[in-house]
Amino acid sequence: MTSLLVIIVLVLLAVALWQLTKIFDLTQVGSSSDDSQVASDNDNNVQGYIMFGFLAFIYIFTIYGLLKWGNLALHTPASEHGLLVDNLMNITWVLIFTVQVITQGLLYWFSFKYKGNKDKKALFFADSNKLEAIWSIIPSVVLAILILYGLYAWNNIMFVDKDEDVVEIELYAQQFKWTARYAGNDNTLGKANVRLIEGVNTLGVDMSDKNSEDDIVVTELHIPKGKKVHFKMRSQDVLHSAYFPHFRAQMNCVPGMVTEFAFVPTYTTAEYRELDFMKEKVAHINKLRAEKSVELVAKGGTALDPYTFDYLLLCNKICGASHYNMQMKVVVDTPEDYKKWLSEKTTLAQDIAAAKAAEKPAEGTAPAGDSSSKVIDTVKAVVDTVKAAVAKVAMK
Amino acid sequence: MSAEAHDHDHGHDHHEHEHHHKDTFITKYIFSIDHKMIAKQYLITGIVMGVIGIAMSLLFRMQLAWPEESFKIFNVLLGDKFAPDGVMANDIYLALVTIHGTIMVFFVLTAGLSGTFSNLLIPLQIGARDMASGFMNMISYWLFFLSAVVMLCSLFVEAGPASAGWTIYPPLSALPQAIPGSGAGMTLWLVSMAIFIASSLMGSLNYIVTVINLRTKGMSMTRLPLTIWTFFVTAIIGVISFPVLLSAALLLIFDRSFGTSFFLSDIYIAGEVLHYQGGSPVLFEHLFWFLGHPEVYIVILPAMGLVSEIMATNSRKPIFGYRAMIMSVLAIAFLSTIVWGHHMFLSGMNPFLGSVFTFTTLLIAIPSAVKAFNWITTLWKGNLQFNPAMLFSIGMVSTFITGGLTGIILGDSTLDINVHDTYFVIAHFHLVMGISALYGMFAGIYHWFPKMYGRMLNKNLGYIHFWVTAVCAYGVFFPMHFIGLAGLPRRYYTNTNFPLFDDLQNVNVLITTFALVGGAFQLVFLYNFFSSIFYGKKAVQNPWKSTTLEWTTPVEHIHGNWPGEIPHVYRWPYDYSNPNHDVDFVPQNVPMKEGEEVLHH
Numbered sequence: 001m002t003s004l005l006v007i008i009v010l011v012l013l014a015v016a017l018w019q020l021t022k023i024f025d026l027t028q029v030g031s032s033s034d035d036s037q038v039a040s041d042n043d044n045n046v047q048g049y050i051m052f053g054f055l056a057f058i059y060i061f062t063i064y065g066l067l068k069w070g071n072l073a074l075h076t077p078a079s080e081h082g083l084l085v086d087n088l089m090n091i092t093w094v095l096i097f098t099v100q101v102i103t104q105g106l107l108y109w110f111s112f113k114y115k116g117n118k119d120k121k122a123l124f125f126a127d128s129n130k131l132e133a134i135w136s137i138i139p140s141v142v143l144a145i146l147i148l149y150g151l152y153a154w155n156n157i158m159f160v161d162k163d164e165d166v167v168e169i170e171l172y173a174q175q176f177k178w179t180a181r182y183a184g185n186d187n188t189l190g191k192a193n194v195r196l197i198e199g200v201n202t203l204g205v206d207m208s209d210k211n212s213e214d215d216i217v218v219t220e221l222h223i224p225k226g227k228k229v230h231f232k233m234r235s236q237d238v239l240h241s242a243y244f245p246h247f248r249a250q251m252n253c254v255p256g257m258v259t260e261f262a263f264v265p266t267y268t269t270a271e272y273r274e275l276d277f278m279k280e281k282v283a284h285i286n287k288l289r290a291e292k293s294v295e296l297v298a299k300g301g302t303a304l305d306p307y308t309f310d311y312l313l314l315c316n317k318i319c320g321a322s323h324y325n326m327q328m329k330v331v332v333d334t335p336e337d338y339k340k341w342l343s344e345k346t347t348l349a350q351d352i353a354a355a356k357a358a359e360k361p362a363e364g365t366a367p368a369g370d371s372s373s374k375v376i377d378t379v380k381a382v383v384d385t386v387k388a389a390v391a392k393v394a395m396k
Numbered sequence: 397m398s399a400e401a402h403d404h405d406h407g408h409d410h411h412e413h414e415h416h417h418k419d420t421f422i423t424k425y426i427f428s429i430d431h432k433m434i435a436k437q438y439l440i441t442g443i444v445m446g447v448i449g450i451a452m453s454l455l456f457r458m459q460l461a462w463p464e465e466s467f468k469i470f471n472v473l474l475g476d477k478f479a480p481d482g483v484m485a486n487d488i489y490l491a492l493v494t495i496h497g498t499i500m501v502f503f504v505l506t507a508g509l510s511g512t513f514s515n516l517l518i519p520l521q522i523g524a525r526d527m528a529s530g531f532m533n534m535i536s537y538w539l540f541f542l543s544a545v546v547m548l549c550s551l552f553v554e555a556g557p558a559s560a561g562w563t564i565y566p567p568l569s570a571l572p573q574a575i576p577g578s579g580a581g582m583t584l585w586l587v588s589m590a591i592f593i594a595s596s597l598m599g600s601l602n603y604i605v606t607v608i609n610l611r612t613k614g615m616s617m618t619r620l621p622l623t624i625w626t627f628f629v630t631a632i633i634g635v636i637s638f639p640v641l642l643s644a645a646l647l648l649i650f651d652r653s654f655g656t657s658f659f660l661s662d663i664y665i666a667g668e669v670l671h672y673q674g675g676s677p678v679l680f681e682h683l684f685w686f687l688g689h690p691e692v693y694i695v696i697l698p699a700m701g702l703v704s705e706i707m708a709t710n711s712r713k714p715i716f717g718y719r720a721m722i723m724s725v726l727a728i729a730f731l732s733t734i735v736w737g738h739h740m741f742l743s744g745m746n747p748f749l750g751s752v753f754t755f756t757t758l759l760i761a762i763p764s765a766v767k768a769f770n771w772i773t774t775l776w777k778g779n780l781q782f783n784p785a786m787l788f789s790i791g792m793v794s795t796f797i798t799g800g801l802t803g804i805i806l807g808d809s810t811l812d813i814n815v816h817d818t819y820f821v822i823a824h825f826h827l828v829m830g831i832s833a834l835y836g837m838f839a840g841i842y843h844w845f846p847k848m849y850g851r852m853l854n855k856n857l858g859y860i861h862f863w864v865t866a867v868c869a870y871g872v873f874f875p876m877h878f879i880g881l882a883g884l885p886r887r888y889y890t891n892t893n894f895p896l897f898d899d900l901q902n903v904n905v906l907i908t909t910f911a912l913v914g915g916a917f918q919l920v921f922l923y924n925f926f927s928s929i930f931y932g933k934k935a936v937q938n939p940w941k942s943t944t945l946e947w948t949t950p951v952e953h954i955h956g957n958w959p960g961e962i963p964h965v966y967r968w969p970y971d972y973s974n975p976n977h978d979v980d981f982v983p984q985n986v987p988m989k990e991g992e993e994v995l996h997h
Contacts, residue, residue, distance in 0.1 A: 006909045010867065014860050014917070021856045037852035037933050038940070039783045043859075047782035050863060051790070057867065058794075065874060069903060073881035074814070089811055096801045103768060103797050110775040111790055114711075115782065121980055122713040122973040123777035132720045135769040136762060143758050146808065150758075151751050153810040158747035175574065175665070194664035204664070233744075237665040238568040239677055241742065241817065245883030248814045252743050254677055255567055256661025259744035285898045292898075307895035314894070316817045316885040318561045319568060320575045321487040324888035 020046060041117055048115030055108035059101075074245055075277045078311065078332070080264040082248040084153045092146065160262045166230040167223065171313075172203050173233065173240035173253040175320045178313055178328035179203060180221045182342060184214030194236050194255075200355045204236070205348055216345045221313060221330045223265055224338035230262040241317035244330065246272070252317055265332045272332070273309050282309050419955075427538075429530030432953050434537050435516035436848055439841070442508020443925070445544055447918075449499035454915045456492045459484045461901075461908035463890035478556065486889040490559040491577050493887055495551065497562030498585070500830065502592055503547065505695040507540050509837045513698055514603050514627040516844060520946035521621050523612025523963060525956040528605040532598050539595035543588045550584035558585035561887060563688065566659040566680050570652050573666040583652070586645050593642045600631035600638075607631075612945070614965035618722075619984065621944050621969040622715060625722050626701025629729045630694050636733060637690040644683035651675070681743050685736035692829045693732040696796075697725060699836020700767065703789040705969075706843050707771060709942045710786035711778030712980050714970035717770045724763035724770075731760045741809040742816055750809040757807035761800070768797050779973070779980070783940065784858025788839035791866050792832050798870075799827025802877065817887075820880025823873045831869045838862075841925070846939050850951045851932030857924040861917060868914025875903045943983045944969050967994075 021043075039047070077086050114122075160166070168183035170192075181203055183189045190212025196204040205212050223229045233242055235253035242261070243250045251261040272278060285307050293303035315326035333341060346354075428434060455474075458467060466482035473479075478488035515533065519526055527533045550557045559577030560569035564585065572579035607628045611620075620628075647658040651672075659680040660672035708715040715721060737745065737753030771793045780786065802824040805811045815821065838861075845853045879900045884891060891897040891904075938947035945965070949957050963985035971982040976992055988994065 006871075006906065007913055010864060010913045013867070014864050017860050017863060018856065021859060035933060036936075036939070037855045039781045039786075039855065043855065044780065044782045047787065047859065048780070051782075054863075054866065058870065061870060061874060065878060069875060069878035072878050072899060072903070074883050085810055085814060088808070089805070092805055092808070092811065096804060100798060100801055103772065104794060106772050107775070107790065107793055107797075110772065110778075111780060114775060114778045114780050116710075116712070116779045120779045122711060122779040124714065124973050124975050125716065125773075125777065126714040126970070127717045127720065131773065132717050132766065132770075136766055139762050139765040143761055143804075146804065147755055147758050150754055150808040150810045154747065154751060154754065157810065157813070158750070194662045195669050197664050197669070237663055238571070238574050239565050243817075243883075243885065245814065250742050250813050250816055254744045255663050256674075256676060257678070257744060281899065285895060288898050288901070289895065304895075307898070309896075312894070312896065314883075314885055317565075318490065318887045321490065321889075323490070324486065324890055325893040327894065 017050075039116070044116040048112045051108050051111035051115075055104065055112075058104055058108075062100075071277070071281075074248075075281075076267075076272075076275060077246070077248050078265055078267045078272055079247040079249065080266055081153070081157045082263075082266075084156065085248045088146075088149055088153055091149070095142065095146075157263075158261075160228075160230055160260065164228060166228040166262060168230050168232070169221070169223070170203075171221075171231050171233045171242050171253065173235040173242065173315065173319075173326075175237050176315070176322040176326040178219075178221075178242075178315075178326070180218050180328075181205070181348070182216040182218065182345075183211075184216055184347060186211055186214055189232065190215050192234070197236075200351050201348065203234075203348075207349065207352065213347070213349050215348045216342065217348050217351070218345060219328070221328055222333055222338055222341050223330065224335040225265050225268045225271075225332050227335065228262055228264045231260060233259045233261070238319050239317045240315045240319050240326070243314045243316035244311065245314070246311050250316060268332045268334055269309075269311060272311070278309055282307060427534060429526070429534045430953070430955055431515045431519050431527050431530065431533060432848070432957075434533055435512050437537050438507060438511035438515060438540070439848070441541060441544060442504050442512060442837075443922075445499050445503040446508060447922070448548070449496050449504055450915055450918065452492045452496040452499070454911060455484070456489055456496070457908040457911045459489055459889070460891075461905045463892050487556060487559060487576055489889040490561070490575070490887065491557045491581070494559050494561055494564075494577070495547075495557055498547065498558075498589075501562060501691065501695065502589070503540075503544055505830075505833045505837070506596065506691070507592070509833060509840070510627065510630055510694065510698045511537070511540065511599060512837075513623070513702060513840050513844070514599070514631070516848065517621075517623050517946060518603055518606050518627055519610070520847070520949060520957060521624050521944050521969075522607060522610060522615055523945050523965065524606060524610035525958075525962065527602050528610060529602055533602050536595045536598035536602065539591050539598070543591035543595060546584055546588035546591065550581050550588065553580040553584065555579045555581060557581040563681075563684055564648070565684075566648060566651065566677050567663055570648060570660060571663070571665060571670075583649075586649055586652075590642060590645055593638045593645075596634055596638050600634040603627055603631040604635065612962050612965055615984075618719070619965055619968050621701075622704040622718070622721055622725075623698075623701040626697040626704075626725055629725050630697045633690045633697075633729050633732060634694055637687040637694075640683055641687035644680055644687075647683075648680065678740070678743050678745055681740050682736070682745075685739045686733075689736040689739065690732045692825070693728060695833045696829050696836075697728070699792060699833040699839075700725070702836050702840040702843070703771070703792045704774075705944070706785045706789045706839050707774050708970050708972060709843075709940050709981075710781040710783055710789070711774055712781065712972045713774055713778040714972055715770070716773040716776075717766070718968065718970060720766055721770055724766045727763040728760060731756060731763070735760060735807075738807050738809070738812070741812045747809075754807060754809045758804065760807075761804060764796075764800055768793060768800070781940075783842065784853070784855055784862055785839045785843035785940075787859070787862040787866075788835045788842065791862065791869075792835035792839065794866075795827045795835060795869065796832040799824055799829070799832065799873075803828060814883070815880055817885055818880040819876045819884050819886055822886055823876035823880060826876075827869075827873050831873065838865075838921070843940065844946075845925075845928065845932075846935035846951075847946055847949075849929050849932070850935050850953075851928050852935050852939065853928045853932060854924050857920055861921045861924065864917040864920075865914055868910045868917070871910030872907050872914065875907055879903050941981050943971055943981050945984055948983060948985055 168187050168189055170181040170189050172179040188211040190209040191206040192204050194204045196206055233251055233253040235255045240253040247263050249261055249263050251259050289304045297303055311330035313328040313330050464483055468482055470479035470484050471482040478485050555576040558581045559575055568574050569578050569582055650656040651658050651660055657672040657675040659677050660675045663670040663672055704715050735757045737749055738757040741750045842853055842858055884897055937951055948963055965984045966987045967984055969984055973980045
């Protein structure tokens with residue numbers, strides 16, 4: 001409905017413009033027929049007024065946007081450094097709005113004020129060192145402040161103190177899902193490489209590394225409130241980006257290297273749900289979903305589930321056809337709940353042992369087909385070695 | 397004729413020499429070595445590519461507003477495979493996004509804008525009979541044409557065109573297992589770009605040599621119109637940075653086809669470990685953005701030059717701060733080559749590098765601010781003639797400021813963390829380099845159409861075109877800032893899998909509506925453009941009462957541009973409303989009056 005309205009308004013606007021110019025053309029009929037296609041005084045006049053109108057449009061559209069969509073922007077950061085980020089963001093916004101209002105105002109006001117006329121002559125004003133100095137120096141000073149603040153915040157966020165007491169978690173990205181590995185009691189992640197991927201060891205953890213023994217692999221991320229969580233990111237196939245919008249945290253996951261990002265969560269999921277803005281937001285979303293459900297049911301579809309807020313980890317680097325649905329639920333617990341949750345999880349070593357145990361009885365009754373698959377495997381291995389050899393030659 | 401015609405000694409009469417051979421249809425319209433014809437070829441090719449690129453954006457905007465709904469048009473244009481029952485498939489969505497970006501950035505805003513106006517204006521405005529090498533210029537165009545054809549062919553390969561994003565980051569772009577578009581589609585993409593780069597380099601070298609060597613007598617560097625300055629500097633940036641993209645593309649071709657590991661390492665995909673070892677995708681990102689960032693200035697600088705020229709002419713005032721404008725172009729060009737890392741704050745590179753790139757990036761705001769303020773001051777106390785070109789120029793300054801300001805956020809590594817790769821980025825770069833450069837291109841077309849085709853564009857259609865476009869451009873990209881700040885990632889086929897983003901859907905519908913209306917009104921321009929070529933009002937020699945040399949040539953195009961001798965230049969290009977003269981413009985080829993003072997602007 002709104003879109004139809006917008007279309008109608010814009011079409012009418014175009015028609016009105018067309019008519020306006022026509023009317024002005026008609027008023028010209030008596031005086032001199034001018035079809036040179038060069039702007040006449042009347043054109044200058046009309047366009048000058050529209051310039052002024054457009055300034056009004058920009059201002060009104062900005063205010064409308066702020067009122068109508070301002071609350072869509074991410075609110076209260078859920079991490080410690082998020083406050084620093086949002087603070088710098090707000091300072092920058094004040095600056096941007098000030099400059100925007102002034103410069104657009106001047107641009108369109110001058111356009112309106114100095115609209116051309118045959119009898120006028122422009123002022124020959126070619127340069128002024130003073131003016132140019134002013135508008136080089138002012139931006140320099142303002143930017144210097146922003147740069148310093150930005151670098152201060154950046155250094156605080158990005159450099160993790162090695163001696164600090166942190167929770168080590170590996171985020172593992174693949175098309176199109178996330179997995180997390182906890183370092184366990186020793187708080188040290190075991191080594192890993194995709195070449196070691198086998199069976200349930202889908203992350204390629206090096207089980208011969210002592211540090212791997214107590215590692216825990218999960219598909220839902222739980223982190224404790226108030227403790228620094230140090231994420232180490234890996235990817236097994238293409239670039240991904242681990243994006244936690246509510247925590248103001250993001251880092252790419254790059255195959256072949258380990259990237260990192262650390263933050264301290266400051267609200268548990270339950271606490272964040274209870275924040276006023278979040279209650280409002282969820283209520284609004286549920287209203288929209290209810291409306292949509294009515295539509296869907298009328299068409300014979302199934303209704304949408306009501307929404308409750310959860311922190312999310314999204315993939316934010318194009319990674320393939322289903323990039324749009326690569327997500328993981330993130331839960332911030334109180335430290336006690338976190339400990340309890342983690343203690344209930346089995347370690348990767350246990351998972352592997354269990355998988356082996358389940359496999360053994362099955363092996364005894366292995367059908368003949370198994371041997372043929374083995375042959376295929378061998379052939380594959382041979383092909384791979386040949387490929388690798390070719391690659392080496394090619395590289396040389 | 398080329399080499400001889402550019403003989404430095406202007407005293408000789410080349411006139412007779414140029415009319416020795418008669419042009420056939422083929423040498424005049426197809427394999428022409430005349431820079432004016434080549435400019436028109438660039439323009440028409442650019443417009444055709446632009447129609448395709450914009451049409452693609454409208455298709456995926458419809459998908460975003462009404463996700464997974466059936467549209468007949470999808471089925472008609474994309475076929476049964478990519479739009480079964482009229483519902484757009486998710487991989488073709490990414491393909492459309494990728495090719496839209498590629499076409500708009502390279503084929504429309506680099507070749508279509510800079511190719512057209514550099515070719516048209518450099519010889520005409522500096523007083524040369526043609527480019528330094530007309531033949532190389534012709535090759536440059538035909539390579540561009542070939543690359544455009546290859547790119548369009550890639551749309552028809554079985555598995556679909558390249559769909560790894562216009563930045564084609566490996567491994568996604570290197571592995572067909574990762575996305576179908578990375579098969580033959582990506583190969584064609586890379587081949588097309590390699591040809592494009594060859595074309596661009598030939599063009600750029602030609603521009604540089606022409607500007608340095610073929611200026612007419614009296615045309616010192618500080619008497620060059622700002623258009624020429626920006627084309628010149630743009631060509632230099634192109635020569636510096638495009639070869640780096642070529643090397644990135646070549647190494648990627650090696651990785652894809654010959655099993656090398658420049659950009660790939662430790663990959664497990666489709667159930668098997670690949671042999672690649674030791675490469676780094678981050679290296680590719682560095683190489684790509686070493687071109688990629690200067691590229692946005694390759695796009696915007698010519699637009700800035702055109703706007704400066706058009707604004708001065710239509711304000712009947714000298715451009716304010718001519719030397720400051722040149723200095724800021726040089727500063728922007730220099731800085732543009734050392735800021736590429738701001739695309740990679742979160743790529744996994746050393747955070748210390750991030751600090752350095754934040755510093756250099758934010759510095760660009762200073763010359764940009766100088767330019768914006770100088771344009772605004774040019775309007776002050778002017779006698780503004782609102783020709784359509786002038787409207788687009790003012791629009792360009794407006795969108796450049798609006799889009800440029802949000803760069804302060806994206807260029808700051810700390811703030812980039814949360815808006816990186818969201819719709820906020822899309823809003824930013826579309827306003828600051830997409831819409832602004834398009835406005836610059838439109839301004840240039842409206843202004844120099846009489847020079848190109850000897851006829852005038854209809855001004856009333858131009859007014860409608862501008863105002864609807866202006867409203868729609870802000871209508872599309874202004875709301876995008878908000879959904880970006882809400883954390884909505886770009887390149888998502890649909891947002892319905894995240895209930896968190898349900899409240900953004902209405903905004904997406906509004907954006908698409910503006911996009912569709914704005915797109916439809918470009919038809920007004922197309923009609924105006926193509927009908928005016930044949931039926932437009934005949935132009936006079938200098939319709940805008942401009943001072944630069946191109947308006948001293950006859951309306952009818954001739955080989956060698958000037959029928960007699962090449963005019964000499966006696967003054968700077970912005971003597972508008974000079975109080976020492978009665979008329980409000982003094983062309984560059986008018987000698988100084990006795991006692992008239994040479995000002996050092």
